[in-house]
Amino acid sequence: MIGIVVVSHSPRLAQATVELALEMVGDNPPPIAIAAGAGDGIIGTDATKVAAAIDEISSPDGVLVFMDLGSAVLSATMALEFTSTHGEVRLSDAPFVEGIIAAVVLAAVGASLDEVEREAHGAMDAKRGQLDHSVPGGPVVVSGAGEATADERLVNPDGLHSRPAAAIVKALVGFDAKLTISDLTNGKGPVNAASLIGIMSLGAKEGDVIRISGSGAEAHAAVEALRTLAADGFGELPGS
Secondary structure, three states: OOEEEEEOOOOOHHHHHHHHOOOOOOOOOEEEEEEEEEOOOOOOOHHHHHHHHHHOOOOOEEEEEEEEEHHHHHHHHHHHHOOOOOOOOEEOOOOOHHHHHHHHHHHHOOHHHHHHHHHHHHHOOOHHHHOOOOOOOOOOOOOOEEEEEEEEEEEOOOOOOOHHHHHHHHOOOOOOOOEEEEEOOOOOOEEEOOOOHHHHOOOOOOOOOEEEEOOOOOHHHHHHHHHHHOOOHHOOOOOO
């Protein structure tokens, strides 16, 4: 599992962002280290703190570093000269809050450093989609035998926001299938159902009809798992 380092001028900002991200992943989060503040209550960043954080969670799977403001980038860049790890370390250009949430969710299901970095990089797409800004859809690669499709009306009050999107990503772990989701009501999609950011970019609301499509050896089971999640309101209905 890759590690995630959070570099911020403000310890409170860093901690709050990490706490928000951890709400999406349950009991198996990826390793996360915070390097925030310049010490003694001073707002700022410290390259030695960043280096120590990288070394703390380094593994052969790699480390992805997130930074909040310009001088945090400078500190993170300098920190690469001080680390003792031999694992790969990458500095992400993703938006701070959205990128960290996307990365934590995908890292928690065992995604590679390349996959997590790519997901975090596109983390603004969900916000653009919800504001009706154009978000170009990328190709979805499908493989294997078997196809399945199900249409389901969203019954949870907030639609496909971050928690249901995270639940979908986690639900697909282990299935031999590639799934996409489209919003038939607003015409957006299809998006990769294994991408939290892609799902959120649909801007799907309560009452919208989504289409879940799958291809692969376990497409039917995977589509049925997501259809059941949606029908149950992703655990967000009163009394659930």
